[in-house]
Amino acid sequence: MMSFLIHSVLVLVSLYVHQSSASFTPTDNYLITCGSSQNITYLGQIYVPDSTQSSFDLETEKDTNIVNSNSPVPLAIHQSARVFTSTFTYKFNIQKQGRHWIRLHFYPIPGHNLDSASFTITTEQFVLLNSHSFKTDSKFISKEYSVNVTADALLLNIIPSNNSIAFVNAIEVVSIPDELIPDQATGLSHNPVNGLSELAFETVYRLNMGGPKLTPQNDTLGRIWENDEKYLHVNSSAANVSIDPSTVKYTQDLTPEIAPNWVYATAQTMGDANVAELKFNITWVLPVDPDFAYFVRVHFCDIVSKSPNTLLFNVYINSDNAYPDLDISSLTGNLDMPVYRDFVTNSTYEANTLTVSVGPKQDADEPNAILNGLEVLKISNGARSLDGASAVGDLVVFRAKKTIKIGVVVAAVVGAAVALAIVLGLCYCCVVGRGSKKTGDLKSSWFPPQFYGNSVTMTKTTMTASCISLASCNLGRNFSFQEILDATNKFDESLLLGVGGFGRVYKGTMEDGTHVAVKRGNPRSEQGLAEFRTEIEMLSKLRHRHLVSLIGYCDERSEMILIYEYMANGPLRSHLYGSDLASLSWKQRLEICIGAARGLHYLHTGASQGVIHRDVKTTNILLDENFVAKVADFGLSKAGPSLDQTHVSTAVKGSFGYLDPEYFRRRQLTEKSDVYSFGVVLMEVLCARPAVNPVLPRDQVNIAEWALTWQRKGNLDQIIDPNLVGKVNSASLKKYGETAEKCLAEYGVDRLSMGDVLWNLEYALQLEETSAMVEPEDSSMNHIQGIGLGSLEPFDNSVSMIDTDKF
Ligand SMILES: *[C@@H]1O[C@H](CO)[C@@H](O)[C@H](O)[C@H]1NC(C)=O
Ligand SMILES: *[C@@H]1O[C@H](CO)[C@@H](O)[C@H](O)[C@H]1NC(C)=O
Ligand SMILES: *[C@@H]1O[C@H](CO)[C@@H](O)[C@H](O)[C@H]1NC(C)=O
Numbered sequence: 001m002m003s004f005l006i007h008s009v010l011v012l013v014s015l016y017v018h019q020s021s022a023s024f025t026p027t028d029n030y031l032i033t034c035g036s037s038q039n040i041t042y043l044g045q046i047y048v049p050d051s052t053q054s055s056f057d058l059e060t061e062k063d064t065n066i067v068n069s070n071s072p073v074p075l076a077i078h079q080s081a082r083v084f085t086s087t088f089t090y091k092f093n094i095q096k097q098g099r100h101w102i103r104l105h106f107y108p109i110p111g112h113n114l115d116s117a118s119f120t121i122t123t124e125q126f127v128l129l130n131s132h133s134f135k136t137d138s139k140f141i142s143k144e145y146s147v148n149v150t151a152d153a154l155l156l157n158i159i160p161s162n163n164s165i166a167f168v169n170a171i172e173v174v175s176i177p178d179e180l181i182p183d184q185a186t187g188l189s190h191n192p193v194n195g196l197s198e199l200a201f202e203t204v205y206r207l208n209m210g211g212p213k214l215t216p217q218n219d220t221l222g223r224i225w226e227n228d229e230k231y232l233h234v235n236s237s238a239a240n241v242s243i244d245p246s247t248v249k250y251t252q253d254l255t256p257e258i259a260p261n262w263v264y265a266t267a268q269t270m271g272d273a274n275v276a277e278l279k280f281n282i283t284w285v286l287p288v289d290p291d292f293a294y295f296v297r298v299h300f301c302d303i304v305s306k307s308p309n310t311l312l313f314n315v316y317i318n319s320d321n322a323y324p325d326l327d328i329s330s331l332t333g334n335l336d337m338p339v340y341r342d343f344v345t346n347s348t349y350e351a352n353t354l355t356v357s358v359g360p361k362q363d364a365d366e367p368n369a370i371l372n373g374l375e376v377l378k379i380s381n382g383a384r385s386l387d388g389a390s391a392v393g394d395l396v397v398f399r400a401k402k403t404i405k406i407g408v409v410v411a412a413v414v415g416a417a418v419a420l421a422i423v424l425g426l427c428y429c430c431v432v433g434r435g436s437k438k439t440g441d442l443k444s445s446w447f448p449p450q451f452y453g454n455s456v457t458m459t460k461t462t463m464t465a466s467c468i469s470l471a472s473c474n475l476g477r478n479f480s481f482q483e484i485l486d487a488t489n490k491f492d493e494s495l496l497l498g499v500g501g502f503g504r505v506y507k508g509t510m511e512d513g514t515h516v517a518v519k520r521g522n523p524r525s526e527q528g529l530a531e532f533r534t535e536i537e538m539l540s541k542l543r544h545r546h547l548v549s550l551i552g553y554c555d556e557r558s559e560m561i562l563i564y565e566y567m568a569n570g571p572l573r574s575h576l577y578g579s580d581l582a583s584l585s586w587k588q589r590l591e592i593c594i595g596a597a598r599g600l601h602y603l604h605t606g607a608s609q610g611v612i613h614r615d616v617k618t619t620n621i622l623l624d625e626n627f628v629a630k631v632a633d634f635g636l637s638k639a640g641p642s643l644d645q646t647h648v649s650t651a652v653k654g655s656f657g658y659l660d661p662e663y664f665r666r667r668q669l670t671e672k673s674d675v676y677s678f679g680v681v682l683m684e685v686l687c688a689r690p691a692v693n694p695v696l697p698r699d700q701v702n703i704a705e706w707a708l709t710w711q712r713k714g715n716l717d718q719i720i721d722p723n724l725v726g727k728v729n730s731a732s733l734k735k736y737g738e739t740a741e742k743c744l745a746e747y748g749v750d751r752l753s754m755g756d757v758l759w760n761l762e763y764a765l766q767l768e769e770t771s772a773m774v775e776p777e778d779s780s781m782n783h784i785q786g787i788g789l790g791s792l793e794p795f796d797n798s799v800s801m802i803d804t805d806k807f
Pocket of ligand 2: 179198
């Protein structure tokens, strides 16, 4: 205890000394207090009122007002807030391009209804906060982002959600050293990951292992470092150690800008966990949003060894041995000398936690392991968002805001996803959650009416009408709420199949034992009404073996509940990657694609009026107990041949990575947009990777672009799912590749119709089935002469089925 105190004193002194000789001075250093009329001093720094900044142009702004607190506030910068009722843009002139912190401070000052606020905050390139609200906790929050500013101004758009308000108490925009975040880090299987310099990050954890909390005053870059103990998996597995911080030996390459010396001067090492052998891991468990990839920086400094090369341990990130047999002193050449390593994790799709462990090398003489500091930064996803949901192929809604101008249009050059993200820098962008439970991720398709642009009022009124007339539609049975409660065991969370932004899907069991999927819209929310209604309208018109069918509904107590047939094998995507389900054979994959194609073909042509699904993707293709594919989720479907194209606020909806580039450019929706999305599905099924994976090298991020280049070179077989290698008939693959290519054509007119896609896939299946029968024939004929000739006859018959005239 005493030595800890002494150390603390020493640390404070040395930090103080260090600060006064700080080597880094930020070129851009905006510390802004919003809505305040005077300078505010916080942690020794002066925050100036936003009204004094001429670039913010607040003088002419009528749609903002100011709120001040009369009672004590948590932090000095919470004294005031600026409140917005329409989109407002803070413009920060930037002197030095490169990485900057953007720190946002929010405290819903009591008594002004600020805790009802809901808003989105974007830069020109990235979504930082997406429909953020304070609903339950009216505590304060601070967010720290790091973005690479590559223009002479940084625009921060504050966008209130429909009928809501936005507010912010303080904003910091501060230059950080370019070296702080490199372009490259180590990814899965030790492969390098490039391109980080173009992405945005949000700090989610910054931990000082075994040491005290460090505040912005203790850090040359104004960072906060928390103590790690509450994240330890087993408390007794770790024991903290510390040295005099002034003995930490910084180098030219590793300066206090990387981390303050107090981070390196303390650590967790292996504790006495009452086990005979010191052969266990120290594990930190960090809750994260599984839909994002993370940048993980581990900080080490050997402050325990008596001599170099005696401390050998492994560093695990999730279950990956990210750094086997790490010997810190061989990296630094010295004890007490800091070093750090950077890793990038993939989005896990499932686990809601990220774990970091250190544990001794298998045969270490003196088993020990150490960790001094840990930073975990969320990486912006393929939709250039840090908030919302999935890194991959999920629902994205864009709306051009009339108050802000659209950025440079480069859509023609790049494939759908990446281009969209760039083009829409200034657009309203929203990524909506997908469920992430093992049993399936049926995303709810309910959307807030706000996304319907100017049609909001209409939507609300017609919804009421449609609710009243539910019973008159062909919607199957009207269930009582009690029946639903019984079926789902009162919406037992253990029966949750998936969660979407606006509702949850549960597995239910009816009285007669049949399983159903129960989709429940948030009962108190007006959000989602429009899509609920669309889904009802569509489903009442559509019945097909390859469309998920509706069993009934419940509208008691203003509930919005739909009951569907239960799809035992869940979404197609979970059978392709991101889970430990058995790999599907090529034949199974073809049959599934054919089933889905049939469903879509029926939508396009079978219904009285053609229907465009608008959200075709591998999570919306569900598999029943016999792996029969059915298309689900009609919340975005659109009847008729085209949208009202003249409308200013025509919304582009669909999922990232699946969105037809032509639809995006021209805002004209046709069946061919579904065909494009289906082409992406075909590639995903073949390559077993997400439609968009931002962690991959740039040319691989978007599967449509990447797979097309291989297809055009005639080398598609080089990138197929490793589980398929050697198990796919080459003629079948060739046909399949050509089909996918024709779905992904740049222009709709060049794409196949869904009927042609179906026909081509059936041909590919024929080729596969025939070859499966021909091959054993070859081998048995060659090697075991005369055996089984009789049984070969059916094979001959089926060979003759491949009569090209037929196709
Ligand atoms: C507020 O702080 C700024 C920057 O430090 C300074 O230039 C200005 O004079 C201060 N204003 C007042 C009223 O103290
Ligand atoms: C910022 O982006 C530009 C352009 O992509 C790049 O040249 C630069 O190296 C990046 N800077 C940092 C610090 O990542
Ligand atoms: C440490 O954790 C890793 C990753 O979870 C695991 O593979 C390894 O077996 C663990 N080591 C010990 C000694 O428990």
